Amino acid sequence: MPVIRLEGVTKTYITGEVTATALSQITLDIEVGEFTAIVGPSGSGKTTLLQLMGCLDRPDSGVIQINGRDVTRLEADQRADLRREQIGFIFQFFALIPVLSAYENVELPLLLNDVDADERRRRVTELLDAVGLADKANRRPDQLSGGEQQRVAIARALAPRPSLVLADEPTANLDTENGRQVMQIMQRLNEQTGTAFVFATHDPRVVSFARRVIRLRDGRVVDDGVQVPEATSWAADDYGMDSPGSCSLSFC
Amino acid sequence: MxxxxxxxxxxxxxxxxxxxxxxxxxxxxxxxxxxxxxxxxxxxxxxxxxxxxIRYQTGHVQVRKDSYEEEKLSLKWKDLLEEPEALAARAQALPEVKYAAPVLWLNGIVNTSDDSAGVRVFGIDVSSPVYQPIRDATTAGAFLTADDRNGILIGKRLADELGVDVGRKIVLDIVDASGRAQESTFIIRGLFTTGLPFYDQNSIFLPIAKAQAFAGTGDRASAVVVMLRHADQADKVTAALQGPGLKVLTWKDLNAIxxxxxxxxxxxxxxxxxxxxxxxxxxxxxxxxxxxxxxxxxxxxxxxxxxxxxxxxxxxxxxxxxxxxxxxxxxxxxxxxxxxxxxxxxxxxxxxxxxxxxxxxxxxxxxxxxxxxxxxxxxxxxxxxxxxxxxxxxxxxxxxxxxxxxxxx
Known part of the structure; x- marks a missing residue:
C-alpha cells in the first residue's frame, strides 16, 4: 500500500476575477521509504502539491489517500490530527518556534501526540544526536545557524515517527555546505527510518539525492522516473565522515 | 495535552x-x-x-411611640415615650445591648446678639456611655453634668459661626409640647468637634432633665437609643423590645435614605x-x-x-x-x-x-x-x-x- 496516493487531484485558486489552476489531474503514489524530489520551475505547483499531500489544504477535485485512508474531505481538526500523527514538515525558512529551544522544538510534536516523558526524552535526544546537535539542545533558534535550524526542523519532523516527511525547498536558504549536509542527513534518516521523504526543489544538486524525480510544469506531472545519483553531485560525495550526526536511531 | x-x-x-x-x-x-x-x-x-x-444620631436600635413623627420632632405627649428610663433599663438588661439611654429631640433656634441659627437640640442622659463619642469630641470647656440647669454644649463650628465661645451666653428658642414658644438663656459649657461639619454646625446638647423641663414634656422622651455589641443583633433586640404602642426601629430603618x-x-x-x-x-x-x-x-x-x-x-x-x-x-x-x-x-x-x-x-x-x-x-x-x-x-x-x-x- 502506498504511503500516499493522489488520484486526479486538481486545485484552483481564485483571486478576484482571476482563476489560476495550480494543479491539474495529478495522479501519483508515494511508496514507503521513497526519497522523492518534486521539481519544476516557480509556479509549477510544487508547493501546492506538497500542501495537499500534507493535508494543509484540500483539493477541488480528486482523491487523496494516506495509508489507504481517504483524507480528501476531512475537517480541519481531523486533518490536524492526521498531520500530527503521520506527516512531518520541513519548510524553506526553518520554521522553528522561536521561543522554544532546539530540544523543546523537537519535543513539541511528541507533546501534541501525548507521548510519555521518558519516551519523549529518548526520542528527542536520539534525533538531536542524529542531526549532530546534541550539544546545542538548549539553544534557541536565534542562537543557531540556518543549517542548524534546518537540522532541528528535520529532527522535529521525524520525532512523531511519521510515515511521510514533506520538505518544501529545504535547502533554499542555506549555503552550499549546509545545504549538502541537510540533504545528507535527510537521506541517511530516510534510509535508517524507512520514512518516505518528498521534497520540492529546483536545485539540481538537491535533485541529485533523489531516487525518484517527479517533474511538474504548469500544474501537471510531465515526468516521473527513477534516477541514480550523478557522479558530480553532492549525493555522490562521501558524507559519512563530515556529515553532522551519525548515530543510528534505536527507535527506528 | x-x-x-x-x-x-x-x-x-x-x-x-x-x-x-x-x-x-x-x-x-x-x-x-x-x-x-x-x-x-x-x-x-x-x-x-x-x-x-449610628454613633452620633441613630444608634443601632431606637424605641419610639408608634405615633412619633421624626420629621416634625413632635413634642406632643401622646407621641412621646412615657417611661423612657424604665424602657432604657429593660433594653440595657438584654445581653446584646451595650448601652441604652433616653433622648429628647427638639427643633430650636439659637440666638446671639448678632446672629441666629436653626439647630437640632439633643436632650441627653449625660451620664450614659451612649454619648461617650460626644464627650470624647469635646475639645474646649467641659462636657455637661446631669444637674446643670443652664449649661449647653455646642459644636465648635456653630460657635465659630455665631462668634461665641465657652462661657458665653446664648439664647435658645423652641416651641414646647403645648405649642407655645419658649425661650431660655444658656451658658456654653463646652465645644465639641466630631469632624462632621453638618453635625458640628447643627447639633446642641442639653441634659435631658433640663430639655424636658424647657419643652414641657414631663419625664417623657422622644426615643430610647440603644447601642448593641454587634450591629447584626438589631433584629433580635428589636423583637425583644416590641410592645403595645411602641415602634422599634433598627439602624437599617433609621438609615434607610x-x-x-x-x-x-x-x-x-x-x-x-x-x-x-x-x-x-x-x-x-x-x-x-x-x-x-x-x-x-x-x-x-x-x-x-x-x-x-x-x-x-x-x-x-x-x-x-x-x-x-x-x-x-x-x-x-x-x-x-x-x-x-x-x-x-x-x-x-x-x-x-x-x-x-x-x-x-x-x-x-x-x-x-x-x-x-x-x-x-x-x-x-x-x-x-x-x-x-x-x-x-x-x-x-x-x-x-x-x-x-x-x-x-
Whole structure:
C-alpha cells in the first residue's frame, strides 16, 4: 500500500476575477521509504502539491489517500490530527518556534501526540544526536545557524515517527555546505527510518539525492522516473565522515 | 495535552515583545489599582457615613411611640415615650445591648446678639456611655453634668459661626409640647468637634432633665437609643423590645435614605468599574491581536505540526490569563498601597459634607477601606474580562487556515 496516493487531484485558486489552476489531474503514489524530489520551475505547483499531500489544504477535485485512508474531505481538526500523527514538515525558512529551544522544538510534536516523558526524552535526544546537535539542545533558534535550524526542523519532523516527511525547498536558504549536509542527513534518516521523504526543489544538486524525480510544469506531472545519483553531485560525495550526526536511531 | 508547554510558550511569547507586554501589564495593573482605590474609597465613605450616623444620631436600635413623627420632632405627649428610663433599663438588661439611654429631640433656634441659627437640640442622659463619642469630641470647656440647669454644649463650628465661645451666653428658642414658644438663656459649657461639619454646625446638647423641663414634656422622651455589641443583633433586640404602642426601629430603618443612596451610588460605581474593565479589555484585545498578527507564521507551523484549532485558542487564552494575572497582581500591590494611603491620610473633600444634610454624616475627608473580599471579586472580574477580551484574538488565530498562515513564511 502506498504511503500516499493522489488520484486526479486538481486545485484552483481564485483571486478576484482571476482563476489560476495550480494543479491539474495529478495522479501519483508515494511508496514507503521513497526519497522523492518534486521539481519544476516557480509556479509549477510544487508547493501546492506538497500542501495537499500534507493535508494543509484540500483539493477541488480528486482523491487523496494516506495509508489507504481517504483524507480528501476531512475537517480541519481531523486533518490536524492526521498531520500530527503521520506527516512531518520541513519548510524553506526553518520554521522553528522561536521561543522554544532546539530540544523543546523537537519535543513539541511528541507533546501534541501525548507521548510519555521518558519516551519523549529518548526520542528527542536520539534525533538531536542524529542531526549532530546534541550539544546545542538548549539553544534557541536565534542562537543557531540556518543549517542548524534546518537540522532541528528535520529532527522535529521525524520525532512523531511519521510515515511521510514533506520538505518544501529545504535547502533554499542555506549555503552550499549546509545545504549538502541537510540533504545528507535527510537521506541517511530516510534510509535508517524507512520514512518516505518528498521534497520540492529546483536545485539540481538537491535533485541529485533523489531516487525518484517527479517533474511538474504548469500544474501537471510531465515526468516521473527513477534516477541514480550523478557522479558530480553532492549525493555522490562521501558524507559519512563530515556529515553532522551519525548515530543510528534505536527507535527506528 | 501539553499544557505545561503551552504555558511556557505563552510566558515566553509575552517576553518577546517586552515593551508591549510591559505597557499592557501596566494598563491592567493601573486598571486594577484604580478599581481598588475607587471602590475602597466609596465603600469607606459609605461605611463611615453609616457608622457616624449610628454613633452620633441613630444608634443601632431606637424605641419610639408608634405615633412619633421624626420629621416634625413632635413634642406632643401622646407621641412621646412615657417611661423612657424604665424602657432604657429593660433594653440595657438584654445581653446584646451595650448601652441604652433616653433622648429628647427638639427643633430650636439659637440666638446671639448678632446672629441666629436653626439647630437640632439633643436632650441627653449625660451620664450614659451612649454619648461617650460626644464627650470624647469635646475639645474646649467641659462636657455637661446631669444637674446643670443652664449649661449647653455646642459644636465648635456653630460657635465659630455665631462668634461665641465657652462661657458665653446664648439664647435658645423652641416651641414646647403645648405649642407655645419658649425661650431660655444658656451658658456654653463646652465645644465639641466630631469632624462632621453638618453635625458640628447643627447639633446642641442639653441634659435631658433640663430639655424636658424647657419643652414641657414631663419625664417623657422622644426615643430610647440603644447601642448593641454587634450591629447584626438589631433584629433580635428589636423583637425583644416590641410592645403595645411602641415602634422599634433598627439602624437599617433609621438609615434607610443613606442605605438607598449608597445602593444608587454603588450602582454608579459599578458602571465606573465596568468602564475601567472595558478599557483594560480593549488594551488586552489589541495586544493579543497584534501578537496574533505577528505570529501568523508560527500559528501556521503549529497547525502544520498538528495542533488543533482549540489548542491554538487555548494557547492565546493562556497568554491572556498570564498577562491578566500578572497585571492584576501588580495592580493589587499598587492598589493596596493606594488604599492604605487613603485609609490612613484620606482624601480631602472639604465642606461638601454639609450639603447632604443629616442623612449623610460625612467628615471633611473620605477614608478608603481595605475590603479583601470586594477586591478579590474585582480581580476575578478583571481576569474574566481579560479572558473575554482575549476570545476574539484567540478565535481569530485558531481560524487561520494553515496554508494561509504558512504563506507568511
Amino acid at each position: 501539553a499544557w505545561r508547554r503551552l504555558w511556557v510558550i505563552g510566558a515566553r511569547d509575552l517576553m518577546r515583545n517586552r515593551r508591549r507586554t510591559a505597557l499592557s501589564l501596566i494598563a491592567v495593573a493601573l486598571g486594577m489599582a484604580l478599581l481598588m482605590v475607587l471602590n475602597g474609597l466609596v465603600q469607606g465613605a459609605l461605611e463611615d457615613a453609616l457608622q457616624y450616623s 443613606l442605605l438607598a443612596t449608597a445602593r444608587v451610588g454603588l450602582s454608579f460605581y459599578y458602571i465606573l468599574d465596568l468602564i475601567v474593565m472595558l478599557i483594560v479589555a480593549v488594551i488586552i484585545a489589541n495586544t493579543l491581536l497584534m501578537a496574533v498578527f505577528e505570529r501568523v507564521r508560527e500559528i501556521g507551523i503549529l497547525s502544520a505540526l498538528g495542533m488543533r484549532s482549540a489548542q491554538i485558542r487555548i494557547m492565546f487564552l493562556l497568554e491572556a490569563i498570564l498577562l491578566g494575572m500578572a497585571g492584576i497582581l501588580a495592580g493589587a500591590m499598587v492598589g493596596s498601597i493606594g488604599v492604605a494611603y487613603l485609609a490612613h491620610v484620606g482624601l480631602a473633600i472639604g465642606d461638601v459634607a454639609t450639603v447632604g444634610g443629616g442623612a449623610y454624616l460625612m467628615g471633611t475627608r473620605m477614608y478608603a477601606r481595605f475590603m479583601p473580599g470586594l477586591f478579590a471579586g474585582l480581580g476575578a472580574a478583571t481576569l474574566f474580562v481579560v479572558v473575554l477580551a482575549a476570545l476574539y484574538p484567540a478565535w481569530f488565530a485558531s481560524r487561520l487556515e494553515p496554508v494561509e498562515a504558512l504563506r507568511a513564511l
